Each structure stands twice: as structure tokens, then as C-alpha cells.
Amino acid sequence: MNPMIRKELRQRMRERRAWLLPTLYLLVLGAVAIVFYMMVTARPGSLEIAVQGAALGQGIFLAVAYAQLSLLLLVAPVFSAGAVTIEKEQRTLAGLLTSLLSPADIWWGKLAAALLYQGLLLASGLPVLALTLAFGGVGPRELGIALASTGIVVAAVSAAGLYFSCFFRRSVHATSVTYAFIVALAVVPLVAYAVLGSLVVRVPREPTWLQYAMAPNPFYALSIGLFGGAERAGPWVGSLAFFSVLFAAAAAFAVRNIARGGEQA
Amino acid sequence: MIDARDLVKRYGALRALDGLTLSVERGELVGLVGPNGAGKSTLIKILATLVCPDAGAAAIEGFDVVGASGRVRALVGYMPDVPGLYQDMRVREFLEFFADAFRLRGVRRNVAVDGALARAGLADRADTFVEALSLGLKQRLFIAKTLLHAPRLLLLDEPATGLDPLARIELRRLLRALNGEGVTILISSHILADLEDICSRVTFIAAGRLAGESAAPAAAATPRSLTCEIELLGDPARALTLLRERTGVRVVESTGARVAVEVTGGPEAAAALLRDLVAAGCAVVRFDPRGGLEERYRRAFGGAALSPRP
Numbered sequence: 042m043n044p045m046i047r048k049e050l051r052q053r054m055r056e057r058r059a060w061l062l063p064t065l066y067l068l069v070l071g072a073v074a075i076v077f078y079m080m081v082t083a084r085p086g087s088l089e090i091a092v093q094g095a096a097l098g099q100g101i102f103l104a105v106a107y108a109q110l111s112l113l114l115l116v117a118p119v120f121s122a123g124a125v126t127i128e129k130e131q132r133t134l135a136g137l138l139t140s141l142l143s144p145a146d147i148w149w150g151k152l153a154a155a156l157l158y159q160g161l162l163l164a165s166g167l168p169v170l171a172l173t174l175a176f177g178g179v180g181p182r183e184l185g186i187a188l189a190s191t192g193i194v195v196a197a198v199s200a201a202g203l204y205f206s207c208f209f210r211r212s213v214h215a216t217s218v219t220y221a222f223i224v225a226l227a228v229v230p231l232v233a234y235a236v237l238g239s240l241v242v243r244v245p246r247e248p249t250w251l252q253y254a255m256a257p258n259p260f261y262a263l264s265i266g267l268f269g270g271a272e273r274a275g276p277w278v279g280s281l282a283f284f285s286v287l288f289a290a291a292a293a294f295a296v297r298n299i300a301r302g303g304e305q306a
Numbered sequence: 307m308i309d310a311r312d313l314v315k316r317y318g319a320l321r322a323l324d325g326l327t328l329s330v331e332r333g334e335l336v337g338l339v340g341p342n343g344a345g346k347s348t349l350i351k352i353l354a355t356l357v358c359p360d361a362g363a364a365a366i367e368g369f370d371v372v373g374a375s376g377r378v379r380a381l382v383g384y385m386p387d388v389p390g391l392y393q394d395m396r397v398r399e400f401l402e403f404f405a406d407a408f409r410l411r412g413v414r415r416n417v418a419v420d421g422a423l424a425r426a427g428l429a430d431r432a433d434t435f436v437e438a439l440s441l442g443l444k445q446r447l448f449i450a451k452t453l454l455h456a457p458r459l460l461l462l463d464e465p466a467t468g469l470d471p472l473a474r475i476e477l478r479r480l481l482r483a484l485n486g487e488g489v490t491i492l493i494s495s496h497i498l499a500d501l502e503d504i505c506s507r508v509t510f511i512a513a514g515r516l517a518g519e520s521a522a523p524a525a526a527a528t529p530r531s532l533t534c535e536i537e538l539l540g541d542p543a544r545a546l547t548l549l550r551e552r553t554g555v556r557v558v559e560s561t562g563a564r565v566a567v568e569v570t571g572g573p574e575a576a577a578a579l580l581r582d583l584v585a586a587g588c589a590v591v592r593f594d595p596r597g598g599l600e601e602r603y604r605r606a607f608g609g610a611a612l613s614p615r616p
Contacts, residue, residue: 044406052394132390136451139354139384140407141376303356 045142045150046157049124053158066112066162070169073108077101098176099268105173106187109166110263113159113195118219120155121202123212129305130212144299148203148292155199163191186266190281194259197284198223200291207298210305223259230258249275256280257287307332307459307490308353312362315348315514322348323359324514330492332458335485337501338494339603340511346494347387349511350463353492354384366459380408383457387464389448393437397428400436401451408455418454426450442473449480460484462493466500478504498603510603532576532595533558536565539589548586555579569595 053059078101125147128134137147170187173179202219209215234254241248249272255261256279266277308330315323323345330336338346351357352364355375363370369377392400401422405415423429426446431439439447445465452460462481466474474497482504485491495501501508510517538545542563549555549567554575559566569576576595583590 044403047406048392048395048403051399052392055394128390131392132386132388133392134390135354135356135384135386136390136404137407138356139379139382140404141379141409142407143376301358303351303358 043146043150043153045137045147046153049150049154050157053120053154059158062116063162063165066116067165067169069112070105070108070166074101074105074169074172077104094176095178098173098178101176102170102173102179102183102187103264103267105166105170106191106263106267107260109163109170110191110194110259113162113191114198114223114259116162117155117159117195117198118202118216118223120158121152121199122206122215122219124151124155124203125206125299125302126209126212126215129210129302134302134305138299138303144296144302147299148207148296151206152200152203152292155203156196159195159199160192163188163195183267186277187263190263190266190277193281193284193288194262197288197291198226198259200288200295204291204295204298207295207302226257226259230255230261252276253279256283259284307334308364308366308492309368310349310353310362310364313349313352313359313364314361315345315352315357315359321514323352323362325362326511326515328509328516330490332490333485333488335481335491335493335504335506337505337508338492338511339496339498339501339508340517344511345514346511347463348514350384350461350492350494353378354382354461355379356384380455381457382459382461383452383455384461385448385452385463385465387467389445391436391444391448393435395436396433397436397439397447398423398432400447401454404451404454410455418456422450422454425453441468442470445469445473445477449477453484458489460489460491460493462491462495464495465493466495466497474500531568531570532572534567534569534576534579535592535594536567536583536590537592538563538565539591542588544586545583545588545590548583548588549579552579552582 078097081097081100125134128137142150167184167188170184174181174184198219201222202215205215205218205222206212209218234251237251237254238247241251252265253276255265256276258280262277262280262284265273265280308328310326310328313323313326314321322343326345326349328349338349340346348357352359353366353371355371355378358372363372365371366378366381369381371378392403395403398419401419402415405418410418420429423432426443426449428439428443428447428450431443436444436447445468449465460481466477469477478500481491481493485504493501493505508520510519536545540563542560542565546557546560546565549557549565554570556568557565558568567579569579573595576593580590580593583593
């Protein structure tokens with residue numbers, strides 16, 4: 042086993058947030074599910090909606106899945122953007138770079154530890170998400186797609202955060218830039234979609250390529266694959282391909298940066 | 307062991323190293339001195355494979371520090387000026403992590419960790435968190451970590467910074483012992499007395515270039531020179547006449563009742579000079595012989611190197 046992974050996990054699990062974060066995470070997800078259920082069933086005509094369990098199940102499922110992705114996007118920079126900068130701040134990076142660990146070992150150790158922890162959060166949220174199976178309208182396929190989409194998006198964003206951590210000297214800068222990057226991923230595609238949409242003729246229906254403008258949006262990546270026909274498979278795969286390319290590029294630049302990181306050590 | 311030629315390293319407009327050439331033989335204990343910003347740390351970082359030179363080349367045991375950095379890292383133990391430790395790890399965990407990072411496996415790993423704990427005197431604190439250790443113990447732990455993979459070359463950048471006098475004595479003892487075991491050591495320090503005590507050779511660096519070399523008293527053959535600071539009561543004229551006429555004595559500086567002289571012949575010559583000054587009726591209130599390194603440093607880098615007078 043890569044010694045970096047063992048070290049990172051050991052240090053991470055000793056922090057107070059190691060147990061505090063999953064607790065808060067589950068409380069928020071549970072609250073979202075309950076509040077959504079109460080809001081929908083308390084509306085006039087709620088009896089009809091309650092009877093239509095599939096719609097209710099899909100609604101709760103989407104609300105919890107969006108909440109889960111939002112929480113993980115909020116948490117990802119905390120674990121990834123500070124991973125290398127903290128070594129610089131504590132003056133421990135020189136020890137790693139002069140050992141026989143390769144830059145790829147260091148990068149993989151940092152990323153794997155961050156992803157494993159976020160994987161723990163994702164897994165702990167699974168029962169809340171799976172609760173919606175009881176309402177109908179949601180099956181194991183949707184559950185799998187939601188988990189896969191969330192996992193790929195979070196891995197790409199974490200890899201980007203780790204790159205910023207290699208680039209900057211201070212955790213505060215790396216973390217701020219990572220959050221700004223996430224906001225840009227969410228907002229820029231929306232703006233692009235709106236601008237391009239206003240320029241093209243949508244009659245009789247929206248051209249398929251327009252959908253691809255939304256590909257970098259994390260929430261689009263999560264939702265486009267769910268509850269749709271075969272026509273949504275292309276944009277979904279396109280969106281996941283974007284995040285896979287982002288992951289690979291961030292990984293390559295981060296490893297290169299670690300290899301040259303001695304001057305910041 | 308170390309062969310560095312024409313090293314150049316720039317940080318923006320600043321030339322940290324400006325064509326520095328240095329050679330260190332196997333088994334030597336070489337001191338590196340120079341004012342702040344002279345390029346000592348940059349040189350050590352290049353040799354430790356942390357920083358790439360902009361021009362020139364450096365090799366450790368024939369392995370290029372850029373092209374064969376992995377081979378070099380296996381040979382080198384590097385201790386930076388501010389040793390970084392994982393405060394939230396236990397002492398044993400910290401050493402085990404670096405044993406794994408240096409690819410020590412099985413019995414060899416356990417022997418290395420136990421040996422490092424014993425050498426650092428931390429065997430009874432193996433389960434203590436690093437943050438609970440005193441500065442001196444942290445320094446010992448870092449040295450133990452540096453020695454884990456049995457490096458043949460130690461690169462130490464200001465290792466005595468922040469240490470109390472006892473810890474410094476202990477460090478000198480350890481470095482002498484390691485050097486006795488055949489480990490080559492390159493040490494940068496501003497504490498000239500320490501270098502004088504342990505080094506076989508001292509290299510002066512200024513503005514990124516080699517500014518001179520000197521055999522330190524620890525290894526220099528006699529006769530060697532000492533700088534003596536003398537404080538006299540009353541008129542120093544008679545003492546100055548005696549000093550100027552005496553063979554093997556050179557007046558370096560004379561300010562009022564204070565005179566600095568360079569005495570050739572070591573402590574015996576200094577003792578004889580004091581005896582003769584007193585016998586000649588000079589009222590000597592202070593006679594402070596110092597090693598020649600400080601004087602050589604003063605000559606190389608200016609008067610500021612002499613310690614302030616009381």
C-alpha cells in the first residue's frame with residue numbers, strides 16, 4: 042500500500058471533523074428528504090401526489106441527490122485544496138520530495154485519501170437515497186447512475202483542487218480558487234446555454250448540440266442521465282467525458298507541479 | 307562524493323548561485339559558511355534534488371542530481387533549516403512512515419525504526435505524539451528520520467538553529483560519530499565555533515560563489531593561528547610596541563585599550579604571549595583567544611563577523 046495513503050487516512054481520521062462531518066452530512070440529507078416530503082404532501086391536493094408514489098419518490102430522490110452533490114462539492118475543496126499546501130505550510134514537503142516516493146506516489150496518496158473520505162460520505166448517504174426506492178419510480182439503475190455521476194464529478198473537482206494545492210503556497214488561496222472554480226463550473230455553462238439558446242432557432246425542437254453546452258455543469262451531469270430516454274444518453278456521456286478529461290488534465294499538471302515543487306518546499 | 311561545477315541558480319533577477327564549484331571527498335566533514343543570502347541553502351537544496359540548477363551540473367557519487375535524482379535520494383540524508391514534522395503523528399508512526407517512504411521492508415524496516423528510536427533516545431517516547439516533544443527532542447527525531455535509510459552523505463542546513471547549548475554539544479558528538487563511521491557530511495551553519503570544532507574543512511560562500519576555503523582547527527596541522535582579543539588597563543602603547551615587535555604576532559585591530567592580534571602557533575603561543583605581556587608590566591584585564599575561523603570569516607565578509615565586545 043502506498044505509504045502516503047496510510048499516513049493521510051491516519052491523520053484524517055484523527056481529526057475531529059472525521060466523525061463530525063459524516064454526522065452533519067447525514068443530518069442534512071435526512072432533513073432534505075423529510076422537508077421535501079412534508080412540503081409536497083402538505084400542499085393542496087397532496088392526497089393525489091401521495092397516491093402517485095412514483096412522482097413523490099423521484100422528487101425526493103432528486104432532492105437528496107442534488108443535496109448530496111452540493112454537500113460533496115462543498116466538502117471536496119476542504120480535503121483536496123489543502124492537501125499539498127499544508128505540507129508546504131508545515132515545511133514537511135521537503136521530507137516527502139527527498140524520500141523515494143515519486144511525485145505520482147505523493148499525488149495519488151493525497152487524492153486517494155481525499156476520495157476515500159468522500160466515498161465514505163457518499164456510502165453513508167446511500168441508505169437515505171435508497172429510502173426513495175420504497176415510493177416507486179426509482180430503481181437500482183437510477184441509484185447507480187446517481188452514484189456514478191456524483192463520484193466522477195467529485196473525483197474531477199477533487200483532482201482540480203489538488204492541482205490548485207500544488208500550484209499555490211497557501212491553503213487559503215488554493216481553497217478559494219477551488220471554490221471559485223466550482224462556482225464557474227456551475228454558472229458558466231448556464232450562461233453559455235442561455236446565450237447560445239437565444240441565438241438558435243428551437244423550432245421544432247432544441248438542437249442536440251445545445252445540450253452539450255451544459256456538460257461542464259456538475260448538476261447537469263447528475264440529472265441528465267436520470268429518468269430519461271435514450272436521447273439523454275449522449276449528453277450524459279458527454280458530460281462525464283468532460284469531467285474525466287478534467288480529472289486527467291488536473292492529475293497530469295499536479296504531478297508535474299509536485300516534481301518541480303522543491304522550490305516551494 | 308560531491309562534485310558540483312559552475313552551478314547557477316536564479317530566482318527572478320536574483321542570482322542565488324553564480325557559477326559555484328565545490329568538491330567534497332568521501333569521508334569529509336565540510337562546513338559551509340557565508341552571510342545570509344550567500345547561496346548556502348540553495349546549494350544544499352540542489353544537492354538534495356529539491357531544486358534544479360539553471361546551469362552547471364552536480365553529482366553525488368557520480369549520479370547526476372537532476373538526471374538520476376532517485377539514485378541520489380537513496381544516498382543522501384537531507385535536513386532543512388526548519389525541519390518539518392507531522393505533529394499529529396506518534397513518534398514511531400512518523401519513523402515508520404519515512405521507513406516506508408524509503409522503501410525499507412520487513413525486518414530491515416523494523417530494525418531501522420528501532421535503531422533510529424534508540425539513537426535519538428526516544429525509545430521510551432515511541433507512542434508520544436510529536437507535538438508533545440520539546441524542540442530539542444523534535445530535532446533529534448528529525449535527525450533520526452534523516453538517518454533511517456543509512457545515507458552515505460548528510461546535507462545539513464543550519465541543524466543547530468534553536469538548540470540549547472547541551473543539545474548543540476550532543477549534535478556535534480553525533481556528527482563526529484557519524485563521520486567516524488564513514489558518513490560524509492556537508493553542514494551549513496552560522497555557529498562558527500561548532501564548525502571549528504567538528505569540520506575537517508570549511509568553505510566560504512559569498513554572493514553565490516566560492517569565496518575561499520580553510521582547514522578548520524579540528525583538522526588543521528600545527529602551527530595554526532588564533533585571534534586574541536586583548537583589553538588593557540591604561541596606556542596600551544607599551545603593549546602595542548611589544549606586540550608589533552614579537553615574531554608570530556600580527557596586530558589586526560587597535561581601538562583605544564582594545565587590541566586584536568593574530569597569533570601563529572596555537573594556544574601555546576597565545577599562553578606565552580599573555581605571560582610575556584604580564585611580565586613586561588602591561589595591565590591585561592582581558593585576554594580572549596578565539597579560533598582562526600572567526601577571523602577568517604571577518605576577513606572574507608567584513609568586520610561585522612566579530613562578536614560584539616562587552
